[in-house]
Amino acid sequence: MARIETQAVEFDALLKTRGVTRRRFLEFCGAVTVSLGLSEALAPKVAEAIEENVIGKAKGKLAPVLWLELASCTGCTESFAQVETPDVATVVLELISLNYAETLSAGAGYSLELAKKQTMEEAAGEYIVIIEGALMEGWEGNALRIANEKAVDIIREVSANAKAIVCAGSCAVDGGWQAAVPNPGGATGIEPFLKREKAAGRFTYEVDPTVDIPPIINVPTCPSNPEHLVAVLVDVLLVGKLPELDSHNKPTLMFGEYIHDNCPRRGHFENGEFVRQFGSEEERKGYCLYALGCKGPQTKNNCPIVRWNRRVSWCVEAGAPCIGCASADPTKAGFNWVDLNTPFFNRVKNLKIGDIILQPATLAAGIGGIAAIALIAHGFGMKATGRTKGGADFESERKWDAKHPDKAIATAPAAQAAKSTQEAEAAEEADEQTEGGDQ
């Protein structure tokens, strides 16, 4: 008991140095609990676990973490660390020993590279790698060099002995913006890269050679949501296991449900109340953003529940259609969430046929139009050949029968009815229309 109390006092002091009140910390734990898909009633348990580990671990060995930044805008680092305004999320940084992070580390240059090398050697099989940004394979890997080394080589090396890899943000998952058409630098996600390398015999996972690649946790969105990252770290470091992952290696609890199904504007969707223009009366009324291209109906994420910016709001609530930033898919070659969802303000993505980029609706209407014109032209032909009044006269014999009398289909000669009645018919008025080939 006494131990826990000292621990709490110690921890509160730590929070204070970070400018965080205990209340904010507990709120934060609530959000982590929600991100983990647990009942909020379990928040105190999470708080206790964090307290214990932060204080306990600070005295012992911290989990070594390498944060690698590849081709990125540093948005994920910003999102996670929020160094300008100390956030409770940074407390979780106390759980880890962040040995390498280009943006966050105090050191730089050789000493930082050395720290990375040492971690990889001394903590082989123990360290966790967080990767932000896309890997660039273009120009023999020279499209991205870090500390005079090709990024592809760094990733291969660092992955071989990693305990797990967390791909933070959609770029690290499927290449993201950098991989969008035309992708001259050969941007790719980490999981697809490692799988390709493994298949080509250029990669072995030293920690466990029976598996192809290290355990990967994909945490997409652009940028990665700090609540998600913290929840994943809490899961891996405190609970000591990987969270439950779906077929894209995304945590099921975060990326298991469509945004549309938890959206506060859903009622307007069902009522058919849509914003059709920004700045309109409908927008002011908070109507559904479907007609503006909202990708909520096809994007799985828990944004409406976990929200953004310390749970202040999120895209759709703030009035912006979801652009589907969580739909990164590491399983398909050449797949890219930006290409999948652009134009962001259209309902469906563009189709790419060679160099031509167009909307499926345009293509379909074009083909439909050609079909309509062909039918109309054919109709004139039918009229000109006099077939619109009951069709042409029947052939008296199949052509094939004429050529192959021994194997003929018809087993009796055709009656003369067809021919003889034609003259009679000419006299009749032909207003009643009849049989053709189609019924």
Add this chain to the structure above:
Amino acid sequence: MAHLAHYRQAHPLPFVITHWINLICILVLIFTGFYIHFPYFSGFMGVARGLHLGLGYLLVINCAVRIILSLFIKSAPTAGSREVDRDIKSFLPQKDNRHQFGAWIKYYLFIKKEHPLGAKYGVPQKLAYAAIPFLILLVAFTGLCLYAPTSVVGPFAAFNGLVGGVMVTRIIHYCIMWVFIIFIALHAYLATIEGLAPAKMMFGWKEHGGLVYSPETHTIIGEDDLDGKDH
């Protein structure tokens, strides 16, 4: 007269009804589908989705019923005849159709002047009709891939994963709709361009006199003006 007689035996009443159901389902599905694709006007989404789902199921059930009935109900395998056989035979290769595919294409392209002889359905027509159940299955399957509660279920989720996500499935679903639209345009055109008798039979079950064809000898054998009632 150059056309074959239209007897009710060609299209027994149950099939006239299933044809009506198909027509209504498909037209409403296309309309509501367009609306769900993009809400061109306001206030209809809930109804559109309800109708789309309900009539989608009805279309599949109707298709299944139509296929099962075709195994039991007898219909005339050729136009211009009151003789009947199991209806399914009209959708399978028939002797009357043999070697006539080229003839039909040439006839449609105005290369061949005379109307090809054949069974109730000409060769290209039969191929198109036989493809419809598969098209309905495919469109229903992709539809269930998009419907949230079923989209997470095994095969539907697997399909979404295979093609690259719900967005791509949505485009496939949309393109199949256009295949239906083009089919309907072609079907309506071919069924009416040579006269309205086929439509009157299919929608109003109204008979019409004309030439008589024998399914036994595979030739035209005479003429029947329905005792003069048809003119």
